[in-house]
Amino acid sequence: MLLAAFDWHALFFTFFALLTCGFAVAVLFSNNIVHMAFYLILSLGASAGLFFLAGAEFVGAMQLMIYVGGTLVLLIFGVMLTAQSRFISMETRSGEWVMAIIVGGSLLFLLATAALRVEDWRSGHPNPAKVGLAESKTTTQIGMGFTGVRVDKLDPDVVGSPLVPGMSGYLLPFVIVSVHLLVVLVGAAYMARTKRRATSTGAAA
């Protein structure tokens, strides 16, 4: 059947990839900073769609929560609280364009070369028709990795205590990173406060 032969997976992949890239380009070509943020949200959301397509729900939801949510904070604090006038617009100068093309282009080149070197990725997908919208089964492993058990690195020969020494997961880095983030948050909150309220006269009109 024609429908069966058609590579739906590739179609959806292309769709989301085009959305991601298209809105990323729209971020570049937009002058209005709020529009940029909006396009960025759409671009990041579409890349979350790519993750869902690959069956990586957890990463996809993470993408939505962290990156899209992060853009929200960016939008609020970066734009609303600092903008001197509403609907602020930014003009990109030609020098900046050249710089951006050099930096971005070289990064793209590097990534593309690196990607094309992977043997498996060049041969195409083994059987696209077989790949459905698979259910992801990765959450447990990720969660257990964070709490101290690397399920994928268990020693199959030892019964009872399957933990391999040195492979006891990411509990310590995880905790260190979270405490670090907390410190950063507190510091940011402290620094965001201006000290102007010490005297009894405040802002002028």
Next chain:
Amino acid sequence: MATQVDDARIIEFDVRTDEMLVNMGPQHPSTHGVLRLVLRTDGEIVSEVEPHIGYLHRCAEKIGENLTPRQWIPYTDRMDYLAGMNMNLGWSLCVEKLIEHELPEKAKHLRVIIAEMGRLASHLVGMGAYGLDLGTFSPFLYAFRERERILDLFEEACGARLTYSYLTPGGATADLPNGWLQKCEAFLDQFEPVIQEYHALLTTNAIFIKRTANIGVMSGEMAVDYGCTGPVLRGSGVDYDLRRDGEDRYTELYDGYAFEVIVQRDGHYPKDHDYPAVPKETVLGDCWHRFYVRMLEVVQAIDLVRQAIDRYSTASGDWGVPIKLTHKLPKGEVYLETEAPRGQMGFYLVSDGSSIPWRVRARSSCFCNLSVTSELCRGCLIADVPAIVGSLDIVMGEIDR
């Protein structure tokens, strides 16, 4: 212009943002008609509030200089349109003072019944609308459910539900119809327990207390300085009520009535009714106290109406026949203030001897009460502006006249 930063809450919002100039009104859901407040805000913090009035000005005073006093009665209805009866009363007493008219006993008690019922109706709106200002809708409809019944009674007495023109110089346009007193008593019996509902929904509600306690605190001195009157003044702890402290011509209406001025004395409100306790978070003179005074006055008004009904039914004389439409006014000038629901409503009348006054002037209580807005709102949050303005319970019709 300097921003007052004594308020400790400001520190919590200590991120510098651009100042904004915002128009609150004249078309805004919570400005009680056509009040326009110009807010200067820094984020959510209001640094300055400037009330602009005049959107409802109808030249009532000038019209009063072209009509006889009785003809002007309908215009007084339209001043404080939520308490038209009390406006009628104020003007009637003022004219009676000029022509030195003495009322029969029965007419006096009739006036007390009507004035206190008017106070009930007005405070009910004040309470319900205050709920709206704070974002709860139901008390408003509960209040209107009872107010409708008062308006039904008024309609039976005078034929109108909003602009009554019932009390006139000389007395009232008609006596109360047969069976009115029984209906009124039945209403009071039904209404009194309902007040507990209002207390549950608003007065003692935790969120309500949070929104009103320690907000818009006005000291007694400040209230006196600005000329605030009525519940706004008494909410700040100033013991002043014209029904007790006013002119003889007005206080004689209340002669012999058992009533206590609703004001906090030595940290306590009058104890003759079952009121909910004053929460600890509140400060004398804040929005909560202004609201509370109004609620207690509702209970008191019920009490006064009951007393007045007893006296009225045994009193001698008639309801007071109105003076002639073209009654010649003696030469002279008079000024008389009465205790309207929103404060002291004064009328000033100068006569050159004809039947039409030479000069008419009304002293609005809401005008003075509104004037404290900019002082009270300095440094508050935007959400507090409706809370403070609502607690002043203004009626633009009275301010602009």
Next chain:
Amino acid sequence: MAEFFHTTCHLPAPLAYLLAAIIACVLIIHVVAVGALIFIWLERKVSGRIQDRLGPTRVGGAFGWLQTLADGIKLIAKEDITPKDADAMLFKLAPYVGFAASYCAYIALPFSDGWVAQHMNTAVFFILAVLGIEVFSPILAGYSSGSKWSLFGAMREAAQVVSYEVPLGMCVVVPCMICGTLNLVTIGNMQAGSFTNWLAFNDPFTFIIACVYFTCATASVNRAPFDLAEAESELVAGFHTEYSGLRWSFFFMAEYGSMFLVSGLAAILFFGGWHGPIPIAEPIAGVLVVVVEPLVNIGRYLLGFIARDIGKVTDGAVAIQIANLMGCLNFLLKGTIGVTVMMWVRWTLPRLRIDQVMTTCLKYCVPIAAFGFVGALFWQVFEVPTLNDLPSPIGINRSVAHESWVVEADREREIRAQAVTPSPADLPGESVGSFDSAAVDSLVMKGGAR
């Protein structure tokens, strides 16, 4: 559903997925749109009764049940106005962002055992993430309207988001911790039986957590007393001040959609999901199947021409589906009760101030949620007896969730050992390597009760 079309009806896999997707989409959009229609009507009736009036009585005959539809037609007919000062593109797009997010979150919400558009292992997390996107709608709307009141609404929404998301997330974690999974279907199924098995009654701490969750959920859908972004007495109408017509109504469809969503999530996480308070669904389904069976047989006969294998649907499957249907009704009822409670709260309480919302969420809800979380954790760890009378495999799983990684590890090792030797089911050429990790993962998941 896709499997059903694929295996039973012999449709090609892509078409089966497409068909399943379309059916799911249509069903969900009806839950959102028709749900909004019903809930807006319900809101009017509920507020009417609370305020001692009747509410709508005329449109559509009794109880004014078509009132919302009439209003919808009015809204469609209204002029779609974009203010001169507005940022036209964002202004026009903003309502759809909220609606799309609210709609999208339903993908992972199961309505009954297995009745979910997309089985997700991380459904709870997905719903939270998507609900987080919904706040863009008011913020963009407020910012792009070109009105100062709208901007205030947007700023308030932003401030509110950062306050409620923390305690909301903490509350959602607790049922996931007790059940050891983020899968909503599994969480729901772990509460089968009588109402004592519901997670809210698992221990006192989860009950507290359920209350905190409901508070934060009310804040997350912008309902009173947390409706600061549209506070009508302060900000005229907040972020949607400048909107009219259909665009305006999209905000409300999103709002009512999210209301049901968070209520449904509460039902699944804390109140037994699709399981009724008393386990009578299966006996009733057993009785009903006798009635339904002849109809099913006729259906089989008719549909047999289209797809022969429909005849193979077993009687047991029919009974299960009937039980599921009743479970779905249960779930809808629970969600509706949650929505009604939100309405009740809205028409009773005054609105909080923005700093009070932040205080409530961050100073009270977060510590209470943390306390509840730790309490529930210790309850599990010390195996304090609970009321639940679950059959042993599930019951044990629930009570020993803290040890699940050991169980998991054993099982994993076992399965992994089997998987390295290719099973005869694997056709040559179908799998690339000798080690199919997806197959292992699915085996791992099927191996347990989770």
